[in-house]
Amino acid sequence: MNILFLSIGRLNNIEDRGIYTDLLREFKNNGHNVYVVSPREKRLNKDTEYINESGIHFLRVKIGNITKVGLIEKGISTVMIESLFLGAIKKYMNDVCFDLIIYSTPPITFEKLIRYVKQRDNARSYLLLKDIFPHNAVDLQILSKKNPLYWYFKGKEKKLYKSSDYIGCMSQANVDFILKHNPEISPEKVEVCPNSLEPLEVNKDETIVKKIKEKYNIPFDKTVFIYGGNLGKPQGIDFLIKCLEANEYNGKVFFVIAGSGTEFNKLKAYFNSNNPNNAQLFEQLPREDYETLANSCDVGLIFLDRRFTIPNFPSRLLSYMQASMPVLAATDVNTDIGKVIEEGEFGYWCESNNVKDFNQKVAYLCDVKLQKTMGENARKYLENNYTVKHSYEIIMNHFK
The missing domain is CATH 3.40.50.2000 (Glycogen Phosphorylase B;)
Structure with a gap:
């Protein structure tokens, strides 16, 4: 299978240890072709790059700065990621037919991109739900339900769930929460797919x-x-x-x-x-x-x-x-x-x-x-x- 993985995290090296790099190596080790699209912030002064590293295809897309910046700059850069990713996929991966798209939250703004690849390639999509936004921002009083931004992001969240063929949650409580607050979602497509890693032996010498x-x-x-x-x-x-x-x-x-x-x-x-x-x-x-x-x-x-x-x-x-x-x-x-x-x-x-x-x-x-x-x-x-x-x-x- 050709696997497309979308991330806003910097995946510098597939050999690094982490919940996403470990999972991607598992797909690769089982014979799948893995393509990763991840951001490259403007501050690094590097252009978009498409490269094969250790048998995995990386498309690192130049975007605005989303870390260590003010809220306004981060917000604008985050909203722009989807269109920049989409443009890069059309340019560099137009000849690749994907079978499965895997992506995680945050962000919740990949819905148009996912819909495009699904329609183009007749692919299926799997959401790894790591963050329930904007609900968490309301909990911490960062956003109010009276704020138009809340309803903008709420609409994005609903569309993302609708576009996802399967939703993998970190625990049963997450499954229950998603189904309770989104009754339009079929329980058949929501399941527990926990955070995981490739365990290393830790020698406490x-x-x-x-x-x-x-x-x-x-x-x-x-x-x-x-x-x-x-x-x-x-x-x-x-x-x-x-x-x-x-x-x-x-x-x-x-x-x-x-x-x-x-x-x-x-x-x-x-x-x-x-x-x-x-x-x-x-x-x-x-x-x-x-x-x-x-x-x-x-x-x-x-x-x-x-x-x-x-x-x-x-x-x-x-x-x-x-x-x-x-x-x-x-x-x-x-x-x-x-x-x-x-x-x-x-x-x-x-x-x-x-x-x-x-x-x-x-x-x-x-x-x-x-x-x-x-x-x-x-x-x-x-x-x-x-x-x-x-x-x-x-x-x-x-x-x-």
Whole structure:
């Protein structure tokens, strides 16, 4: 089959590890021809490029800047992506007949592009639903339902769902949410197709652990909790700060926060003002150092804003599970990530407005034996449920 994958993420190297690159390699390894269309921001000063890399065709389309820019510039650049992608596909891929189009949200603005390729090639389409927009923006009070932009994006969302032959959701709660709020969608085309990866063996060599902890001044005699990833409004940074404050004099634990995002400066201001002795904040670490450090910690943390009514399911969970780490998730009540974690017996959940409950779960996870058991359960659950082989088979089941 000829597979067209659309993404607004920068896919620099197909050998990189990630939920999309791992899945694309799985398609390639199963004999499919994979074509990827991804953006190349204007700031890179590079033109559109069509190239074959490691057996996968990449069409990198020059677009406006969509990261590290103001809201207006980002909005204009995002709206323009669809027409730029469409023009590039017509120019460079006009002689390729696609059998399947795979794309993810965000964004929700690919509907015309998908409809064009479907009609041209009689292709089928599969949406990997990673983000329910604009509903999530309303939850976080970024958009109001009185704002015309909300209704513009709502219309785009409805059209995207209609154009999708199949919709793969991250969890059952996502399936239920989509069907409840979009009764016009046939339940037959909505299913669970979870975040997944190609699991690597993580060797926690004591010499390497010692070296990386010494390099970044991480203690050896405390349970180290790590949060790694986006630090934006969806993560509910105010609650994270309250948790750090509540544990300031807890001599058994140490918190490592590593990431970037719109709320990073809020966290940095807290660290600058309070200088907590059992926590560290990192914005940019070398990729190899970050991965080594993350794999050397004891417990993985997940935070989501309690105001969410949509059921998010952060892919960050997978890297913790891959490293055989138990997980503590502090989230809203609508996501089912906590249910998965607790039923899989590889961690705990609390609501992200309950510091007392969070602290209680922190205390449980300081038990070394419990860490080991839950960590083993995490790795086992990953291998049984969240590998790219699972996702590949779910998608390809429609083509048998």
